[in-house]
Amino acid sequence: MLSRFPAALSGSLLMVVVGLLLVYPLLSFLLLSFVPGLFGQNGGGVGSFGRALDGYALEALRNSLLVGLVSATFSALLGLGASWLSQRTTLREGRALEGLMWVLLLTPSYLVSVGWLALVQRGGVLSGLGLEWPWLRDFILGPGGVVLVLALTHLPFSYLATAPAWNGIGGELEEAARVHGVRAASSARLSARLMLPALAAAFAVSFAESLGDFGVASTLAANAHFPVATFAIYRALYANPLDFPLASATSWLLLLLSGVALWFQARVARRARSYASLSGRSRPARRVVLSASGTLAARAALLTLALLSLGIPALGTLVSAFARRISGGLALSNLTVEHFLEAARAGIGGPVAFSALLAVLAATAAVGLGLGLAQLLSRPSPLARGLDLALLAAMAFPGLVLAAGYIFAFNQPWLPLYGTPWLLGAAYATGGMPTASRLLLGPVTQLHRSLSESARVHGLVPSSVARRITGPLLAAPLFSAWLLAATHVMFELPMSELLYPPGSPPLPVALIGYTNNFDFGLGSALELEAVALVLMAVWGLRWLFARLTPPGWRRGALEQGQGAGR
Numbered sequence: 001m002l003s004r005f006p007a008a009l010s011g012s013l014l015m016v017v018v019g020l021l022l023v024y025p026l027l028s029f030l031l032l033s034f035v036p037g038l039f040g041q042n043g044g045g046v047g048s049f050g051r052a053l054d055g056y057a058l059e060a061l062r063n064s065l066l067v068g069l070v071s072a073t074f075s076a077l078l079g080l081g082a083s084w085l086s087q088r089t090t091l092r093e094g095r096a097l098e099g100l101m102w103v104l105l106l107t108p109s110y111l112v113s114v115g116w117l118a119l120v121q122r123g124g125v126l127s128g129l130g131l132e133w134p135w136l137r138d139f140i141l142g143p144g145g146v147v148l149v150l151a152l153t154h155l156p157f158s159y160l161a162t163a164p165a166w167n168g169i170g171g172e173l174e175e176a177a178r179v180h181g182v183r184a185a186s187s188a189r190l191s192a193r194l195m196l197p198a199l200a201a202a203f204a205v206s207f208a209e210s211l212g213d214f215g216v217a218s219t220l221a222a223n224a225h226f227p228v229a230t231f232a233i234y235r236a237l238y239a240n241p242l243d244f245p246l247a248s249a250t251s252w253l254l255l256l257l258s259g260v261a262l263w264f265q266a267r268v269a270r271r272a273r274s275y276a277s278l279s280g281r282s283r284p285a286r287r288v289v290l291s292a293s294g295t296l297a298a299r300a301a302l303l304t305l306a307l308l309s310l311g312i313p314a315l316g317t318l319v320s321a322f323a324r325r326i327s328g329g330l331a332l333s334n335l336t337v338e339h340f341l342e343a344a345r346a347g348i349g350g351p352v353a354f355s356a357l358l359a360v361l362a363a364t365a366a367v368g369l370g371l372g373l374a375q376l377l378s379r380p381s382p383l384a385r386g387l388d389l390a391l392l393a394a395m396a397f398p399g400l401v402l403a404a405g406y407i408f409a410f411n412q413p414w415l416p417l418y419g420t421p422w423l424l425g426a427a428y429a430t431g432g433m434p435t436a437s438r439l440l441l442g443p444v445t446q447l448h449r450s451l452s453e454s455a456r457v458h459g460l461v462p463s464s465v466a467r468r469i470t471g472p473l474l475a476a477p478l479f480s481a482w483l484l485a486a487t488h489v490m491f492e493l494p495m496s497e498l499l500y501p502p503g504s505p506p507l508p509v510a511l512i513g514y515t516n517n518f519d520f521g522l523g524s525a526l527e528l529e530a531v532a533l534v535l536m537a538v539w540g541l542r543w544l545f546a547r548l549t550p551p552g553w554r555r556g557a558l559e560q561g562q563g564a565g566r
Contacts, residue, residue: 080158322336358489374443403498
C-alpha cells in the first residue's frame with residue numbers, strides 16, 4: 001500500500017503527528033474539567049461544571065440550546081421544502097437553487113451577520129435610505145436575528161441531507177396510493193414518514209453546527225448583547241487571568257448537547273429499515289407539475305430565500321463599501337472608492353497576504369496528512385475503525401474548542417508555541433485534516449492493489465509508481481481537496497481569533513476588528529476585495545490545472561482506475 005503514492009511519513013509516525021496535533025490538545029484541555037491543577041493550571045476539576053452552570057455561562061448555554069433547537073427546526077423544514085422543489089417538481093429554477101445552496105455553504109456566517117449589522121444599526125444603510133424601521137432593528141439585533149442567520153447559513157446541510165432521500169421514494173408508492181384512492185394529504189404524510197431519517201439527520205447536523213458557530217456569536221449576538229455558549233468560551237479564554245477550567249467545562253456541556261442530537265439521529269438511523277422503500281423494482285418518481293399559481297408561489301419563496309440569505313446582507317456590504325458615510329444614502333456625492341483604496345493599502349499586503357500564505361501552507365499540510373490517513377483508513381483493521389471514529393468526532397468538535405486546546409496545550413514550558421504563526425498554521429492544518437481524509441478516502445479506496453503489484457512485476461520502484469500511476473489517478477481529488485482546504489482557511493474565524501500572533505492579524509480577525517470598531521466602510525471594502533481575490537485565485541488555479549496537466553489527470557479516480565485496468 002505504501003507504494004501507491006508517496007508517503008513521507010510511515011503509518012506509525014503519522015499516528016504520532018495526529019496524536020500531537022489533534023489528540024493531545026483536545027484531550028489535555030478537556031481533561032482539565034476532571035483533573036485539578038493539570039499542567040500547573042490553577043483550578044480545574046469537577047467543580048468547574050458548577051461554575052459553568054451558573055451566571056453568565058448558564059445563560060449562554062440556555063440561549064444556545066434555545067437558538068439551536070429553533071434554528072435547526074427551521075433549517076430542517078426549509079431544507080426539506082427546498083429539496084422537494086429541486087428533486088420532485090418541474091420547477092426550472094431547481095439548478096439555480098442547488099447553486100444557491102453551494103454558495104451558502106461556502107459563505108462564512110460572520111460575513112452574512114456583518115451585512116445585516118451594516119443594514120440595521122442606528123445610522124446604518126437603511127437609515128441612510130430613509131427607512132427607519134425600529135421593529136426590524138430590534139428583531140435582527142436580538143434572538144430572532146440570531147435564529148434567522150443560523151437557520152439560513154446552515155440550510156445547505158439540511159438540503160444536502162434530504163435531497164438524495166427523495167430519490168429513494170420510488171414512483172410505485174405514489175401510483176399505489178392513487179390506485180387505492182389515498183388522499184393527497186395522507187400520501188404526503190406517508191412521504192414525510194419515509195423522509196424521517198433524512199429529516200433527523202438534517203436537524204441533528206444543523207443543531208450541532210448552530211451550537212458550535214462562532215461567526216454569528218462574535219458579531220450579531222455580541223452586538224445584540226445576547227450571550228451564547230461559544231462566546232462564553234471565548235470570554236473565559238480572554239478573562240484576566242485566563243479561565244481555562246470554565247472554558248473546558250463549558251465545552252464539555254456544549255459537546256454534550258451536540259451529542260444528544262447526534263444520538264437522536266443515530267437512534268432514528270438504527271430504525272431505518274422500517275423506512276426502507278427502495279428496491280430492485282423501484283421506478284423513478286414522476287416529477288410534480290406545478291400549477292401556474294404553484295410555480296409563482298415557489299419562485300416567490302425561492303426569491304425570498306435568496307434575498308434573506310445572501311441578497312439583503314450583500315446589499316448592506318456593497319452600500320457600506322461605496323458610501324463615504326453609510327448613513328448618507330445613495331446620493332452621488334456620497335459615493336466613493338476611498339474605502340477600496342485604503343483597504344488595498346492596509347489589507348492586501350497585510351491580513352490578506354498573511355492569510356494567503358498560511359492557507360497555502362496549511363492546505364498542503366492538511367491534504368498531505370489527509371492522504372496518509374486515507375491510506376490507513378482504506379485498510380480494514382481495528383486501527384482503521386478507531387481512527388475513523390476519532391476523525392468523525394474531530395469533525396464534530398467546534399473550531400473554537402480545538403483552538404482553546406491549542407492555547408492550553410502549546411503554552412507550556414516544553415512547547416512554547418503560543419503566539420507564533422507556526423501554531424496558527426498547525427491549527428489550520430489540523431482543522432482541515434479530517435475533512436481532507438474523508439474527501440480522499442473514496443479515491444484512495446478505488447485504487448486496486450493490482451496497480452502496484454503490476455508495477456512491481458515490471459520493475460518500477462515506489463517513486464516511479466507514485467509519479468506515473470497513483471499520482472495521475474489522484475491528481476484531481478488532491479487538487480479539489482487542496483482548493484477546499486485553502487479557501488476555508490482564508491475565512492476561518494475561531495482559530496484565527498484565538499491563535500493569531502500579536503500584531504499580525506489574519507483576514508478574518510481584521511474583518512471582525514473593523515466591524516467591532518463600527519468601521520463598516522473599510523471592513524466591507526476589504527471583504528469584497530478578499531472575496532474577489534479568492535474567487536480569481538480559485539478560477540485561475542482551476543484554469544492552470546486544466547491547461548497544464550495531461551487530460552487523463554483531470555478525470556475522476558474511478559474512471560481512471562477503470563481505464564488503467566483495461
